Each structure stands twice: as C-alpha cells, then as structure tokens.
Amino acid sequence: MHMVIKAVPGKGRLQPVGYLFCFLIFLIAAFLITPASTFAQEQASPKAAVTGLVTDADGHPLGYATIKVSGGKSSQTDEQGKYLIKGIIAGNHRVEVISVGYQTASKEVQFFADSTVEASFVLQSGSALSEVVVTAGRKAESIKEVPSSVSILNARQVKEQLNINPSVAAILGNTIPGLGTATNKATNSGQTLRGRQVLVLIDGIPQSTPLMNGSRDIRTLDPAVIERIEVIKGATSIYGNGSAGGIINFITKKPAADQIFSGTSSVGLSGNVAHPKNTLGYRFSQTFSGTINRFSYVVNGTYNYTGVQRDAKGNVNAQPDGLGENALYNAFVKLGYHVNENSDITASYNLFRSTQNSDYINSVGKYGVNPSVGVKGDDPGEPAGTPYNHNVLVSYHNKALPLNSALDISAYYNGFISMNRYVAQGTAWYGPGQTKIQSFKKGVRLTLNTPWKMGAWGDGELTYGLDLLNDRTNQILTDGRVYIPDMNMVNLAPYAQMKMDLLTNFILKAGIRYENADVKVKDYNTIARGPNNQGSIAVTGGKIPYNATTFNAGLRYNKFELFNPFVSFSQGFAINELGRILRSATSNTLESITTDPIITNNYEAGFSSTLGKLNVTASYYISKSNLGANLVDNGNGVLVAQREPENIHGYEITADWLLSQQWTIGGSYAYVEGKSKQANGTNVYLNGLRIAPPKATGYLGYRPSQLLDMKLFWVHTSSRDRFDVRSNGLYANSEGPVKSINLFNLVANYKFNSKLSAGLGVENLFNNSYYPVVSQYRAIDAEYVRGNGTTMNLNFYYNF
Template structure:
C-alpha cells in the first residue's frame, strides 16, 4: 500500500546548525542593543494616549505578568517591576481590569485625558483562582467561578519557573497538575494519563492526539517558550468530542504585546549533570519578537534546545529507547493578527515542532528488579527516534457584534504529525527487525456561536452552539515499507449545544448535548506477517465502520461565598480509542466481525473551592465508568485492548497559603484507582499504563528581595502493588510493582533590572537514586532505567 503521509525531507548538519544558531544569536543581540532606543523613540512619538501605572499586592510587592485589559479591547501585562503601559487609546472614560491567578480581579474606571499619560495603580487582594478567565471549558471566555468542574491553570510565570528545572512540557505538567501522571524522562508521555484515562491535547484548539492509534507523543508537541498558559479541564467532556475521556490539556500560545510596535525576549542557557558532568552539557537558545502596529499584531519565536548525555545518580549513561539524551529540539512559531475594528479579529498561526534523538550510545538491557539498563558506546542502525515533525496551521475569525448580541468564532486548521518509534532488532509483532512510525494528518473546521438571553426574573444566561468537522487519517507503517496498521480515514461531523443559566444570582447551571456522527474507512489489508513468507498474516476485507453516539453533560455551581464554592457535574466523553491496535491484531477476515464499538465514558464529580483568609483550598471526588473500555493487557506477549466494563474513582486536594509578601506554601495530593470487569464477573485491577500511583506535591516559596524569588519543590509518587507474577515467575507487561519516589527540585529567579533576568534550576536536588514510575511498572528488562541524577540549569534572558 502506498504511504499516504510522508516525512518532510530533513538533512540537518547538527554541528553546523549549532554554530549558525550561536552566530545568529550574537548578531541578534547586537541588533537589539543598537535598535532598541530608536524603536522606543518611534513608539513614543507614534502612540496615542496611554494609561500607565503599577500593580502591587496588599503588602506592597510588585506583581509581574498581571493582565491589564481596557473595554476598548487593548491589553498589556506588567513587567518584572510591576509596571504596565497601555497605548493607542482615545480620550474619554475607560474601564481597566487587572487579573492574575491567585489574586482577586479588580476593575477601575479612569478618565483618559490629553495629558497623554494617564496614571493609575492597582492593589490586588490575594484570593483563589475563581476570578481567572479561561476559554477551554466552555469554548468561550468565562470565569472559573462559573465552571462546574475541576480546572488547573499554569500561567506564563509558572511555566517560566518550571522551565528552569526541566524544559520538557511533559515534565512541567507532571510535576504540577494533580491527577496527571508524572513524566517518564522520555520523549513519549506513555502512562501519563489524566485520572486514569487518555487526555485530549490541543494547541489553540487544534487536536494533537492520535486516538485512532495512540502514539503517546501528544503532550510534548511544542516548546514552553511559546506557551502563554495551559488550561487543564479534568474528567470527560462532551463538548470537545473524540479522545477527551480523561479531560483536555489546551496549550494557549502567546499573544502579541499590545503597547509596543517592536519588542522581544532573547534567552539562552546551559544545563548538565552536577555529580557526573562529563559529556552532559546541553544548551538552549530562544529568540522571540512581538508587537502591535495599528491594526496588525504579531508574535514570532524560534527555539533550539540540545540535551547532552543523561546520567543517573551513579554516573551510568541513560540511553533508554525513546530517551531524551542527546536530543535536539526545534520549535518555530509565528502568529499574525488583524483587527479590522473593535468587534472582530482575524488570526493566523503556524507552529513547527521537531524533536529527535541522535546518540552515540546504545541501550544494554539490565535485569528487571535487579540491575538497570545502561548506555554504552555503539551505533543504532535505525532512524532517529522521536517526533520528526509536527506541523500546525490555524486561521480563525472572531466577531462579537452579531445580531442578538451574539458572537462568532470559526477556525480552520491543519495538523500533520509523524511519530518515529525506536528500532527493534528482533520484533515480536512482526518478522525480523524493523522500526515503525505513526503518521497522522488532520484537517478540520470548528464553528462556535454564542448568544446571551434573559427570561424575566427567572434568570439569564447564554447559549453556546456550533459544529465540529474533522477528517483524521492515521496509519502505522515500518520504515522498510511494510504496513503495520492500515490507513484509517475518519470523517466526524458533530453538532453541539451548551446552555449556561444564572439562577437566583449565585447558582450557575450548565447543560449540553453533542451528537457524534463518525465514519472510518479502511481499505482491504493484510495483518503483518509474524513469520517468513507471510506466515501469520490474515487477509481482512475493508469497509466502513460507523460510529454514532449522543453525549450529555450537566453541572451546577454555587458561587456566592468564597469560603465554600461547591459544584456537582455529570459529563460524558466519546472516543474511538486504540482502533489501530484492534485492527493490527485482527484474526477475522471482515471488519464487521471485529469489535470496534466506541468508548462512552460517564464522569461524575463533586467538589468545592474555598478561600479562608490566607488559605486557598480545593477538593474534588470523581467516578468514571464505561461499559466498553480499551484497557491494554498483556496477552501472549502483546498488549491487546480489552473491551470490558471499567470503573475508575479518585480524589484530589490542593492547598495554597499566602503568609505574607515573602513566604508562600502549597501542596496537593491526588489518588486514582481503577478496575475492569471480565466476562466471568471478576473485577481486576487495571495496570500501570492507565492507573498511576498516588502523587503528592508541595512547594515552599521565599522572596527575600523584590527582585529575587526562591522556591523548593517536592514531588512524591507513592507505591502501587496490585499484581502477582505469572506462571513463568515474571510480571506481565505493565503489571510490575511501583515503589515510592521522593524528588526535590529547586528554582531561583533574579531580576537584575527591567531588562535582564537570570534563572537557576536544579532537578533531583539530593541526587536520589531511583527508577521512574514507568520503569517500574513496565516490568521489561530493556526499559528498567534509572532516573536522571542531579541536573542544573542556568538561564539568562534579555527583554527589550
């Protein structure tokens, strides 16, 4: 069968490229220093009237990254000194809103005069996150206090802080988001489920996940340098469709700077193993530009990140399959926006992500439970593993001035994604050596309309409704041309509607419906041979597989009192998950006889948020069920999807304490457990691929100076031992016991002045000798690899 999706031609001379990048960085810095004064002078002369000022907390601490928005639509953010400037305004009354996660939103009225610079200052009170505006949960901007479900948000400041410790976004999320599994120190996010189920990953609403055949590389699909914030919606959500059974991770990319025609950030850094530094030096270079010129605005960013040799606490080289040692990451991002008037906007963006491993080491398998796999000098005959490329292109149009006070948001997108797995010298699923790659190509259209309404004294609300159209074409082939999974061509048309009602002032009721109408076309194919001369291959007649389902959601939140803000919710999720695994292990000759029914997930949740003076507290308990799951179980040495009833339940607790302007303290704990019901009625535990051990996190923040932030972070993964060894006296794949892990990380940020800042991060501060969770539960000799030893990162940034 011809390949429908091909890799881009890539022929990169790594050493030459690194030299060119360093040279380009040098000239960029020279250009920046020479031009910044001229540009600022031009900005001052060309800008209209301005609102300038500072933002502090109640203790007088200057707050950075505060979002300032005026009613005309212009916005800005405070710098490291808490200062902001919103330019290009007209004379007259303006309403200015200041918001920051962890603080109560404040709105002020100000009269802009011809004095050019109208001054204003904000003092924000500490509070919970309920004043923060999010866009993912309801596909429109809304306050957290109106969302009847669990939501976690990472701001740009949070990401920058964690970036000092580890630049991998999978590690950043694993260390900070309750309910999400920890990172596995690899280029994949295998086992990093959310509340025991697969998560749908989006970039500005563009799906990155490949649910038809899960390649477990969807979380790590862009660099943190281009992320404005991350919104994590937990639990099944019927408003987004295929693949969101566990929830949604939406990466929201950076917005243009509104008050300058030309600005940017230059960052560079180095990292390496402190205890065993030889050959471990890595470096990172990132350059971004941003600005607004009249009705146009732009963001451009390029990042290159090279990771040196990774070593464990004892100095052994970690050269695990799909590892991050000697990994090169490239990320190019561009966004252009045009506002024809104050009511509408057109945005076009493009993101290219590439991350591959080209190493001088090969993995020598150890013995599970006894000795680790280590890297030794050698040559891997396969192609570089990782993500050869991930392209995202998006164009969107927004208008908030339609009849009936309605608003429109329509987006068209393309996504092309290739995931290259490691080379296998002797395959178990096919004959001889081989290396597979998952190829996925998506194109789609998302239409969202929003109409407010009011019904006398009964209440008021809004209706969000629209249509999603998605074409997802995915396959998995070997680099030698053999087909492992045939081309699966899915077209999904899904109308939806979501009603939001404000009842009696402080009750928020949400209810919605979505109809999934999907068809997957598969041509005639042969399963891959497991022996010579086509032995073990089955001929399967292709056809069309229909999927139809109606999913519902409903939730209620009471938001009158900060001391107790409870919610209840029910939501269903839809997924055509792991269809590829089912097809590639087919033993029947027709599609009709293969069990390919979708997964309909029912998610029940109750929780609350609370603010008690200086303490912010959240808690949630959830139950997630499905009549037909897709639990992967080791059957004869192969992971086979079991279509069995599943029940998952768990809880999450978070707490943050703001003692004063110097000290902060926070902690979280998340627990999840799940079982599947077999044909005989027996209920068995689900393995580590789905269920992560309990996770606890904590941090202690100290700010001795307004320019210096110090933070100590603790990540604990608990133990989980649910399975016995099988008849061969070995644990089955992904059923190994997991022992407790304690890791301490440290982050420091110092602002030298308004332009220069430095960051220091230390991962595994105590050089703990440990095996990551995935290394333990996989129970495979080759994947029994220790975690990284103490690694230090030093970063320097210049803002202009």
C-alpha cells in the same frame, strides 16, 4: 444523577433515564426563562457603566482578568487588558479584579445613572490560586463559573518549571493533580489523566491521535511559546473524540499590545552536577512581538539540545526514545489583524521537531536487579522521536452579530509523525523493524454564543456550533511494510451548551453533542509474523460508522468565597485505538471485528474555598464506561486492547497559602484507582499504563525582594502493588510493583534590572537514585532505567 448511553457502530441510543434527565434540564430552563417579561420594565431603567485597564506592576496589560461589581455584574478584560461592564444600578459599589498569580485588588466606586466611570487597576504578584478565564465551555469565562475541576498554569509558572526541566511533559507531571508523572522519555506513555486518555490541544487544534495512540501528544511544542496551560479534568462532551480523561489545551503567546517592537532573548546551559562528563546541553530562544496599527505579530524560534543524561550513580541513561542527546527545534509565528472594534483575524503556524541522535546504545539490565545503562555503540535505526509536528490555524472572531451574538470560526491543519525506536526482533512482526505513526488532520470549528436576559432571575447564554474533522492515521515500518492500514475518518459533530446565571449566584450548565463519524479502511493484509508471509491475514476493507449522543450538566454555587461547591455529570466519546484492533484482526471482514466506541460517564462533586490568603480546592469523581480501553499482556509481551466495563474513582485536594509578602506555601494530593469487570464477573485492577500511583506535590516560596524569587518543590509518588507474578515467575507487561519516590527541585529567579534576569533550576536536588514510575510498572528489562541525577539549568533572559 444517572443516565446510560449505549453506542454501537451505526447507532447511538439514549436510554429512558437519559431522556428523563435531559427533559428535566430543559424544563427547568424554560420555567426560568418564562418570567423574564415580568421584569422587562425594571431592566429598561437607566443604569451606569464602568470601564478601565488592568496591568501588572511592569505596566503590561493583563488579559482575561475577572472584574466583579458588587451586586452581581462581572466581566473579563480582553487581550489588551481593557474591560467594560454595563447595566450597573446607580450608587456605591465595590469593583474587584482577580487574576491568576496576582493579588486581588478592589476599590469603592460611585456610579451615576446614564454615565460611565473609569476604574483602572495595577495588580501585584501574589497567590498562584485565584480566578482565571478558561475555555472549558468553548467560551472564555471565570473559573468559578465552571462546574468541574480545572487546573491552570500561567506564563510565570510555566517559566519557573522551564528553568527546572524544559520538557512540557515534565512540567505538567510535576504540577497537575491527577496527571501521571513524566517518563523521562520523549513519549508520555502511561501519563494518563484520572486513569484515562487525555485530549491534547494547541489553541484548540487536536494533537492526540486517538485512532492509534503514539503517546507523544503532550510534548508537541516548546514552553517558550506557551502563554498558559488549561487542564479540564474528567470526560467532556464539548470537544469530542479522545477526551475521556479530560483536556490539556496549550494557549500560545499573544502579541504585545502596547509596543510596536519588543522581544525576549534567552540563552541557557544545562548539565549533570554530580557527574558532568558529556552532559552539557544548551538552549537558545528568541521572541519578537508587537502591534503596528491594526496588525500584530509574535515570532519565536527555539533550539534546545540536551546532553548525555546520567543517573545519580553516574551511569548513562541510554534508553531508546529517551531525552539524552536530543535536539529540539520549535518555530512559531502568529499574525493578527484588527478589522474593527468588533472583529479580528488571526493566523498562526507552529513547527515542532524533537529527535534523539545518541552515541550510546542500551546494555540491557535485569528488571528488579540492576538497571539498563548506556554503552558506546551505533543504533542502526532512524532517530526516534517526533520528526515533525506542523500546526496551521486561521481563525476569525466577531462579537457584534445580531442578538448580541459572537462568532468564532477556525480552520486548521495538523501533520504529525511519531517515530518509535528500532528493535532488533519484533514481538508483533517478523524480524527487525522500526515503526512510525503518521497522522494528518484538517478541520473546521464553528462556535456561536448568544446571550439572553431573564430579568431579576439572572442572565443566560447559549453556546452552539459545529465541528468538522478529517483524521487520516496509519502506522508503517520504515522498510515499507504496513503495520496498521490507513484509517480515514470524517467526523461531523454539532453541539449546544446552555449556561444560566440564576439569581446571581447559581451557575447552571447543560449541553449536548452528536457524534457522527465514519472511518474508511481499504483492503489490507495484517503484518506477517513469520517467514514467507506466515500469519498474515487478508482483510476486506469498508466503512465503519459511529453515531452517539453525549450529554453534560452541572451546577455551581459561587456566592460565598468560603465555600464554592459544584456537582457535574459529563460524557466523553472515543474511537479508542482502532488501529490496535485492526492490526490484530483474525477475521477477513471489518464487520466481524469489534470496534464499538467508548462512552465514558463522569460524575464529580467538589468545591473551592478562600479564607483570607488561604485557597483550597477538593473534588471526588467516578468515571465509568461499559466498554474499556485497557491494554493487557497477551502472554507474549504484546499489549492487546480489552473491552470489559471499567470503573475508576478518585479524589484531589489542593491548597495554597500566602503567608506573607515574602513567604508562600502550597501543595496537592491526588488519588486514583480503577478496575475492569471480566466476563466471569471478576473485578481486576487496571495496570500501570492506566492507573498512576497516588501523587503529592508541595512547594515553599520565598521572595525577599522584588529582585529575587526562590521556590523549593517536592514531588512524591506513592507505592502501588496490585498484581502477582505469572506462571513463568515474571510480572506481565505494565503490571510491575511501584515503590515510592521523593524528589526535590529548586528554582531561583533574579532580576538584575528591568531588562536582564536569570533563572536557575535544579532537578533532583539531593541526587536521589530512583527508578521512574514507568520503569517500575513496565517490568521490562530494557526499560528498567534509573531517573536522572542532579541536573542544573541556568538561563539568562533579556527583555526589550
């Protein structure tokens, strides 16, 4: 399966191979739909139905659990844990319920024609690898109906990791195969997914700033408001700009459906165990939730202060943009109104703020010799971090439109400020300075879903809609100088995604998306690199058009639990870091600046397998693009974008085994490698900003009773040494060698009673002295900082 897309400003052309591929996809669809009338009489025969409620052991409804009836019928529970499946042939059938993080439950049910049977289930906690509903195709569906790799963290897993480290970047880096490990900083620079940039969403609202990547998009909310995290891997043409590596979608908390007033209060303390001086931190979080008649609500406020961070030897880690002496605020409100049984309105607001106010400044060390450490002092700049990130969302859902169609429409606003560290001497501008990226997005997302019947051949559905996005992004210095001019993008993108359940067990998907974007840039001057405006260039503004059509297609076969394979092809579109190109302009007009978008072709094959209590997944992928986005040292320490063709490949393996009711074990391994092709035909490795070293994870869980649950986690990053020193005897920016790292984390949860519980987390359990991956590959003296020594987090939770 192969197609080539050529996209240039103002044009988007699908090569002949692509036309043939798409024609075959829709030819197959037409062929399969045609026989539907032959079986219309059979479909009209009397059938039965089943309904019920799915809850956990504490009686809380489990939304989005998968319900399967032997014979092929399946559905999912709604947010209240309720489900209804119609069209079941009369007779005896097995009804099975599967939900991530819980043991599968099933029962034999006898069905009678023209009647509805009630079958409710209570699920017990169990294996972490199971089915769950995801939004990979803009519609809730079973993970085993998605022909691509998906990783899910549910609320219980997020809470476990929060007790170890409350940073969302650390939570994901320690658990998601293919995602780089966290940097121990407020930024997620280098934390790519499968070697490419990832699109970060909160309830579908884009947080990433692809016009100028500020590398703070992963850490944009507190885990206290997260219901689950969905990570869709590989380029996707469903969500548009910036998703070359995949999608991270944070799904926020939902209201408690079975109580008028409920909530969770939590308090916590943190600090370095081996060297505790000034390391004390504290955390407060309060959540209220409930449903009153047709109204529902969730309200949360969280404050998290991190004390001084010290390495295993007791040195202060005073790196700029660090998390030491960092104050985090998060305010979250979600309100819902249940119009009727078919429609709902939801409105939400989330404010995130995280800034560093440190009493220490960096005493610069020597890369490869001794670390940079903190000494008492004052930083003349403004506090670095995220001064604010606002998210506003209003959505409407209706599942009773004509033709059994469902409608989801949402309007959103995102305001995001990213403050970089102060530098006494800039490398890209004259004198000292401190930059901040300002990004303001507003948009509308329209999604429609229409099912259809194909008789004995199976069922099908079409998901289609329109995305409208206005993204204004710039980068300025706090003294008023403009580093990157205001880029005003309007992007209109219609899309359609077809899904067919063929012969019960084959899931065929194919989709198309048309990107139509214009970026307006006013007249501007590049920033001066010397006194008296030396080096500044006046550039005439204008409008840069981008048009491209992207495609995806995939097939999954899910008849056998033992072997559930898939193959897929998908494309991603990105106007990647246009700001970096504009600020480095050497010409006077936009027309002479190369700004072509990046079209990524992603090929993947994989499978999932369940054998008793053992679950295994594996996948292999190839990611190609004719234009690249690699940032390379220009010889002066400044990273500039390279546009050479890129070829990335890798594989991932995961396994989880429920040994008994008390013991669980599992792990993962992810490998990725990539090269760019230079003009002379030479293939050159991509640097550390793009390619993470191989990563392995493992865990051992022990649950001696319903009151106590413990897990030991292992995170390993292997070595990677791909580059030689340059003529000056030093490694270029982001080309330093990486040595292997082994870290162990421990978490224990104890339930005193039904309301009161405690969580203890220990990060870097054995006080290993190490340099994080980013500190190693960056090869910069000021950023050569050790990781944290043994750090403990103790949290108490009270549920009411």
